[in-house]
Amino acid sequence: MTKKGFIFDLDGVIVDTAKYHxxxxxxxxxxxxxxxxxxxxxxxxxxxRVKSLEKILSWGNKTxxxxxxxxxxxxxxxxxxxxISKMDEDEILPDVPRILKLLKELQQAISLGSASKNARxxxxxxxxxxxxxxxxxxxxxxxxxxxxxxxxxxxxQLGIKPEHCIVFEDSVAxxxxxxxxxxxxxxxxxxxxxxxxxxxFRDFTEISDEFIKSLIEN
Numbered sequence: 001m002t003k004k005g006f007i008f009d010l011d012g013v014i015v016d017t018a019k020y021h022x023x024x025x026x027x028x029x030x031x032x033x034x035x036x037x038x039x040x041x042x043x044x045x046x047x048x049r050v051k052s053l054e055k056i057l058s059w060g061n062k063t064x065x066x067x068x069x070x071x072x073x074x075x076x077x078x079x080x081x082x083x084i085s086k087m088d089e090d091e092i093l094p095d096v097p098r099i100l101k102l103l104k105e106l107q108q109a110i111s112l113g114s115a116s117k118n119a120r121x122x123x124x125x126x127x128x129x130x131x132x133x134x135x136x137x138x139x140x141x142x143x144x145x146x147x148x149x150x151x152x153x154x155x156x157q158l159g160i161k162p163e164h165c166i167v168f169e170d171s172v173a174x175x176x177x178x179x180x181x182x183x184x185x186x187x188x189x190x191x192x193x194x195x196x197x198x199x200x201f202r203d204f205t206e207i208s209d210e211f212i213k214s215l216i217e218n
Contacts (some may be wrong), residue, residue: 005110032064100128
């Protein structure tokens with residue numbers, strides 16, 4: 001059987017940490033007297049912490065000093081970390097362990113490709129770290145998605161050519177990055193949002209073992 005590289009984004013694909021980002025950003029925005037909704041939170045998905053705070057400030061027409069800016073970013077991260085420190089295996093999204101186990105049995109190469117700087121901590125909390133042959137996160141990259149850097153580094157670490165890699169993503173920027181890298185993009189979420197992906201599934205429960213095998217063989 002051919003060996004392919006399977007690269008997984010973290011937030012919204014393996015676990016749903018978006019809700020914790022939402023709570024942390026909401027708390028920060030509200031402390032500045034800025035309203036913050038789930039719709040606005042959607043616009044921060046896959047966006048760096050600096051850019052996210054800039055967006056929130058622009059929505060509230062606020063300007064703050066560089067010092068206060070750094071302070072708020074640290075505060076948001078502390079708040080977020082306090083949420084993820086309580087995570088456990090119950091946080092893993094449906095059927096993710098089944099797919100990881102299948103890929104292991106089929107001797108495929110598996111990597112994480114995430115913008116999160118807390119990816120390793122989260123994988124440890126949910127006891128999935130050992131499932132990955134390589135982990136590429138926000139500490140290893142200088143360019144954010146839609147730049148394909150994170151996925152290209154993952155492919156290199158797996159020793160697999162980019163065109164033999166398959167990416168699971170839940171964000172538009174992530175799908176774009178996978179497409180630019182000449183990888184097969186699989187959207188996890190809404191077809192309406194992730195229409196640029198080669199395949200879209202609502203979640204991993206819709207992905208059959210046969211489909212995974214067909215990706216390996218083709």
